[in-house]
Amino acid sequence: AVVSTQSTGIAGILSTPEGAALFYTELCTTAFFTMDVVVRFATTQHPGTLVCSVMTWIDIMSILPFYIQNCLKISNLSGLRVVRLARVFRMFKLFRRSKKLALIALSLKRSASELLLFVLVWGLGVIVFSVIMYYAEEGRNDDMNSILATCWWAVATMSTVGYGDVYPKTPVGQVLGTIVSFLSMIFLAMPLTIIVSSFSKTYKDSKKGRSRPLNDQGI
Numbered sequence: 001a002v003v004s005t006q007s008t009g010i011a012g013i014l015s016t017p018e019g020a021a022l023f024y025t026e027l028c029t030t031a032f033f034t035m036d037v038v039v040r041f042a043t044t045q046h047p048g049t050l051v052c053s054v055m056t057w058i059d060i061m062s063i064l065p066f067y068i069q070n071c072l073k074i075s076n077l078s079g080l081r082v083v084r085l086a087r088v089f090r091m092f093k094l095f096r097r098s099k100k101l102a103l104i105a106l107s108l109k110r111s112a113s114e115l116l117l118f119v120l121v122w123g124l125g126v127i128v129f130s131v132i133m134y135y136a137e138e139g140r141n142d143d144m145n146s147i148l149a150t151c152w153w154a155v156a157t158m159s160t161v162g163y164g165d166v167y168p169k170t171p172v173g174q175v176l177g178t179i180v181s182f183l184s185m186i187f188l189a190m191p192l193t194i195i196v197s198s199f200s201k202t203y204k205d206s207k208k209g210r211s212r213p214l215n216d217q218g219i
Helices: 010-014 017-043 047-052 054-070 078-097 099-110 112-137 147-158 171-208
Strands: none
Touching: 017 047, 017 054, 047 054, 099 112, 099 171, 112 147, 112 171, 147 171
16 A cells, blocks of 8 residues: 555556555455445444444545545545545554554553653653753754754753764763763663553553553544
8 A cells, every 4th residue: 555655646656566566465455444344334333442443444544545545546646645544544453453452552542651751751851961061062053053053952852762863072062962872861761661561561461451442532
């Protein structure tokens, strides 16, 4: 489905054997997913709950691009390329079929407040260190001529990515960069502890039968 997004219409897709194979494969999978959605709506006893489910809308978004492109004969709109990307939502259907993936999603949901606090503290650190680095490099580093530029450096450094496109050149800035790098490694270890602890608790609950299915959690 991802590969076939490069084509602009049925004629272009069917012009090659590979494109035709992709098209008919997508046709079969879309028909299957469509039938799945229709049957669930036809047999559910709680339609309101089904409509409000995130997974239901993921299922609808995964099949919608096919009908827009092929049934409505819309293939030249630039906005359709964005809609075609909704095909990747099919990957989220794995969360319904795999209990292990469901446990991961439930673990992230349970630790959402702690992870949000982590993001806020991380963002505060980015702002503080970018301001300090700006004044340490001011007038002596053309790559750090604004706080926004040093903010990009702080994001790359505090996420332990370190692109290397922007870096400190003064002795004070280099010392500060070293400190930030070490603090970042320690800081990024914190959410891993939270997620692992939450996953361990969720896994134990599932073994004891106390963990509800993923759909019941509203994920």
